[in-house]
Amino acid sequence: MLHTTVRLVLVPLARLVYRPVIEGRENVPRSGPVILAANHLSFIDSVVIPLVAPRPVAFLAKAEYFQGRGVKGWLTRRFFTAIDAVPVERGTHRAAQASLEAARDVLARGGAFGIYPEGTRSRDGRLYRGRTGVAWLALTSGAPVVPVAVLGTDRIQPVGTRLPRIRRVTVRFGTPLHFAQPSSGTQRAAQARRVATDQVMDAIHALSGQERTADYNDLSAAA
Structure with a gap:
């Protein structure tokens, strides 16, 4: 109910402002598991994509967003809950694996x-090498991957700013990609994840x- 109410309010408001x-919305399957890569x-990407997609989309969100106190904490918690955000701890290998497990549950x-296969925001606007978590999800779940390009959100909330600005954005949904589970073997599975990730990127x-x-985005610098 809360999710529906928020979308009824925010979607028309966001489109008006x-x-x-929005291009290629028809490429997103209306039902069944799907990964939007x-x-x-910008931080606001995780708000823009769910608002313009033709169905609810869950993103991971820092657990702190769900732990705040007072009125601000309550509002933040309700907002992220309404957009189907999944709370996760960050910063360790175990946390990264837990994040993938939470995604697989969705x-x-x-x-x-x-x-976001890059792992974190691009601070210079370039597209960085993808990390293989997206392929792990696709290969273990069998879900198709819809590539997505978000343009202009870095001008709405540039890195280091708190309040969003009014700028026009573009969201493009590409043709779904399907990946077959590789035959047994650790090395072969790792190669399949790398190949699939590169195709997504x-x-x-x-x-x-x-x-x-060809570089990976520096997660520690971004943090």
């Missing part, structure tokens, strides 16, 4: 899950047109 350009330019329930790049780099 930001006038987003997007580039990442897919097992037939939901849509959003993920190729598709995101085709949609976003960003300058690309």
